[in-house]
Amino acid sequence: MQKQLQQITTNMQLEEHYLTLEKALLALYFHKNCTTKSLAHTTDLPIPLVSAMKKEFAKQGWGKHSLTKKGQLAISEYFQLSGADATLYLQLTTDDAFRTEWITQNTRELSAIYNARPTADVAIDQAKCTVETALKRALLALDYTMLLNKRILCLGDDDFISIALAFLLNKIAPHSTTQIVVLDIDKRVLSMINKIAKDYELPIKTVYYNVQDPLPKTYTHQFDCVYTDTPYTLIGAQLFLSRAMNALKPEAMRHVFFSYAKRSYQKQWQLQQSLYAMGFVIDSIRYDINTYEGAQILGAKSQLFVLQTTEQMTPYIPNHLMFTRPIYTGEIDQKTVVYRCIHCQHALTVGVGYQYTTIAQLQSNGCPNCANKKFAQMKRIVQKTHFQHIVxxxxxxxxxxxxxxxxxxxxxxxxxxxxxxxxxxxxxxxxxxxxxxxxxxxxxxxxxxxxxxxxxxxxxxxxxxxxxxxxxxxxxxxxxxxxxxxxxxxxxxxxxxxxxx
The missing domain is CATH 3.60.90.10 (S-adenosylmethionine decarboxylase)
Structure with a gap:
């Protein structure tokens, strides 16, 4: 069916790509009947193009305003919709009030799993998102037609977005052939996701991967979309996005759901310049999705970019060599803080390379002399690496x-x-x-x-x-x-x- 959609795209001289036709077909399948105006709203296409598209669908025997039995069968097989919950699909994609309530209900269902996640490793800029955030991110795949009959990559997944995606997939289309792959450097995260996937029979594969290494050929140009919550540094974001680009199928309108800390206007400009230089289109920037647990450096919030690929994609960092420069905040902005125990006055240094990397860890363990858990900050030092120098x-x-x-x-x-x-x-x-x-x-x-x-x-x-x-x-x-x-x-x-x- 994909070849037929590509041919229709050619016949229509459609610039948008055949993924737009997939969105239209899913609307016809679940809504049963769609006017030209409603399909124009769904696909963001002008009405004359939608009319031409419907005529092309009719030529294939799929139907025009509503699907024929042949059309229903073809779309069901293509997206693996046997046993799909059409009511849930419609409610999640058209009813904002229901969507909010659904997130609330399923947050409670998933809380036990998410509360058992490994502690955040701040040395590699981990900050665990809330369960509600994970579900909101997963729903983006549904909104952008990237959930059904797709290959999804989670590049770095201490947020367990893979679990939320698989959970949503099982609710909507339990027999879907969608594959979810997790590439991560944290073996604790991989081990736990792997166990959950086995226990709940979720379509998730976990693989150990250091993003500073070239992306293995097995995963090059294989995916329809990528989720990534990158380090808080510009070079870290550029590296992760370059690897994401290498992982995506070499076609336009593939998606990257990219979470990144909100920065100053100057740093935001530098980031968006990088996105433009790499060939991404910023479809939207969402400030209402990402909330983190105890992430003081982020103010517990971050922005989420919905990026689309174009025909002019150029990775900022080539895939054929290992990348050796520092990419994490602790490596580039080497911060150490000296704290004093309020009870016994014992001084301790907190930072990357010391026994405690965060004040939260120190407070959890208590003072090694007296077990007191209250500390006062004495001195804070931030030292930038020489890689920040402009030549x-x-x-x-x-x-x-x-x-x-x-x-x-x-x-x-x-x-x-x-x-x-x-x-x-x-x-x-x-x-x-x-x-x-x-x-x-x-x-x-x-x-x-x-x-x-x-x-x-x-x-x-x-x-x-x-x-x-x-x-x-x-x-x-x-x-x-x-x-x-x-x-x-x-x-x-x-x-x-x-x-x-």
Whole structure:
């Protein structure tokens, strides 16, 4: 059936992908009858496209406004819906009040399992989410048509999202062929999930995996969606998302449900720049889902990004080599806190590498001298690793609608680029420019602090310019403004990158 859906996508010249057709077919299956307007709302497609889609369904013999018996059988087999609870599916996807009550009821049912989870290992940025959060995250797979007849990866699962997913799956479609795989570095977590999966006959497979190693070929390009709650560092998020990208099927509109600590506007901008550079589309950012138990560093909350893949996916970190840089908060921001016992005045240091990594652990065990459980903070030290140092500043300048004659004049371009370097107060070392036949110029100005480069396409009125420096003292914007003015560009964009961070 997947090939038929792909063919329909081609016939319709549909940009969205055949997964949109899956969403429409599930709506027809469970709702029994759907108007063109309601399907447009469900699929986010314009009404003319929905009409064309329904005609294509009718050509296959599946029905138009409602499914034929052939259509019902085909969809039931494709999504493995034998024994599915249609009422529950409809209520969870259309009734917000019922959905809230369902989460409350099932939170009580799962609490015993979740309360027995291993303690959080703060050295690898673990923070256990609440049962309610786990169920809300699981329901996202239902909302985005990623639950039925899919392969789901949980990349790092101290939150036990795999358990919530399998639990939801059994409630809605107990005979579904959906597979859930957990890759995690914490053997305690893997052991407990594995035991629960066996005891409750859940479709979960657990595998030990260190995300700093390349993703095994067995799991490359195999999954429809990925759940990941990454370390609280930018580089940690970039690494986990790169591995998630390697795990997803190489098609557009696959999903990553990505949880990450809410940060300052500057750090949020850096994160979203990374997501854009990797080729992700941010479908939504949810602030009403993630709540954690005792996660003071997060304020007990975090944001959840719903990411969609595109045809332009590029992992930030390649999969063929082991990644050796620190990725966890305790490695990058090496924090130690000295506490004093209120009763006997004994001083203890808490942090990664010491007997107690958190104050909660110290309070639980009590003072080793007198067993008192109350402490006062004396001193707090945070030391950043040298990996946070920026070694280069890089501006990517896009000039459109430029003076066409200028774009093919090698002497004038050489003069402008050398003058731009001087405007930035850089020291020019040498330069080289080449005029291609019949048109187009490439050139470089080597400066003591790095370089400026240019490539022109006169036939498009376009020039691509890079300004790169290892010095923070140069005035790069002076160079940008000078170049923009001289090329008489009608449309200018620039991207700023930190290099070596």
């Amino acid at each position: 280069g500043h890089h501006i990517l300048l896009e000039l459109h609608d430029c003076n066409v004659a200028l774009l093919n004049d090698v002497q004038r371009i050489k003069t402008i680029m050398c003058q731009a370097a001087e405007k930035a107060k850089a020291m020019v070392v040498t330069e080289h420019f080449h005029h291609f036949s019949p048109y187009g110029i490439s050139g470089v100005v080597i400066i003591q602090e790095s370089h400026l480069t240019i490539h022109t396409w006169p036939e498009y009125g376009y020039a691509a310019i890079d300004i790169f420096t290892c010095s923070s003292k140069l005035d790069l914007q002076e160079a940008v403004q000078f170049i923009t003015k001289k090329f008489n560009a009608g449309n200018v964009t620039q991207h700023y990158l930190h290099r070596g961070k």
